[in-house]
């Protein structure tokens with residue numbers, strides 16, 4: 001125990017309390033900045049206090065849901081878990097999360113750390129946390145302003161994973177060509193997971209799919225099955241690269257809109273109150289990671305039935321008799337899947353689509369041209385473009401042949417219009433980028449229909 005560590009914990013915790021009192025958004029990262037300034041090794045020291053160790057989750061889409069799933073599984077066997085909040089997935093956010101659970105003596109009192117980490121921050125986080133398990137979900141192109149970074153991020157992640165001790169578990173998505181490239185370069189064999197049900201697969205890549213080429217020779221990959229974005233079953237026609245054979249698969253997949261999914265993993269039927277094919281990946285990934293950490297498959301299947309969706313990823317709120325389903329949709333791959341799930345599986349007709357251009361959303365919104373909003377044609381009855389870039393979205397929807405309502409940049413007016421256009425008892429889907437979701441949710445909180453996020 002060093003005095004510096006205790007000082008860093010106290011300073012960090014003090015900062016957190018102050019920012020909560022001043023209502024600056026739950027105090028999720030600033031305490032981390034302060035503590036790290038006093039003791040740059042504070043995260044390593046605090047995670048060193050964990051009685052069991054840490055699991056780190058990275059990837060473009062699904063981190064928050066998968067981290068919540070893994071936390072849920074560990075808590076179900078009586079483990080105390082510390083985890084960071086959604087949106088605080090840089091090293092400062094992780095540091096702040098561990099600080100918030102440290103005692104006055106500077107010790108972190110928990111068994112496991114389950115941390116979601118931004119892809120670019122993984123090398124640093126893995127170095128500081130020394131995770132027992134590291135999970136890479138997928139690597140999609142997040143925004144246009146990050147174009148071309150996929151390969152360089154994949155290389156960085158590969159180096160970080162190669163530097164982990166031999167005893168560390170690495171769990172990778174075999175269906176994602178960029179993640180496969182990472183795993184095939186590692187000195188130790190990772191645990192590969194993948195979907196295995198051609199009935200729910202498409203044959204064609206979405207037009208904006210970003211990993212179409214072989215990392216070895218540059219040829220176009222041949223896809224036998226496409227599940228989500230560029231994730232599927234693929235091989236290079238020159239036979240120098242192919243989807244690795246999965247160690248753990250999901251078969252017999254059944255999907256029911258945003259309500260539920262079911263699939264068979266290692267002979268056990270897993271049913272979940274979560275919807276969408278993309279969540280099959282998250283559930284399978286959490287299952288594989290939990291197995292690596294020693295949990296029993298039968299227990300996992302039982303426990304998953306009772307999971308509650310993570311905030312805003314897929315949240316249900318009743319608002320003046322209307323059923324709202326809030327689904328975070330933050331990049332082309334994510335949006336394509338949430339629109340597809342809403343239209344094809346949930347038979348949704350009423351939508352609010354929220355687009356903001358703040359830093360957390362991506363300041364260049366031209367990526368909306370890569371989203372296949374054409375899927376809404378002739379199926380959506382009401383589409384309300386919302387967010388501070390509602391007008392850009394309205395143009396995109398017009399070109400997609402979708403008849404949209406008047407764009408609403410004010411979240412209060414967007415909700416008023418929703419009430420006007422959606423009958424009592426009907427359901428509306430709110431598909432929004434990160435801060436557009438926060439804005440709509442804040443308005444629902446203001447009207448007393450939802451809880452502030454740091455109190456849920």
Ligand SMILES: [Zn+2]
Pocket residue numbers: 214215216217218219236237238239240241
């Ligand atoms: Zn090739």
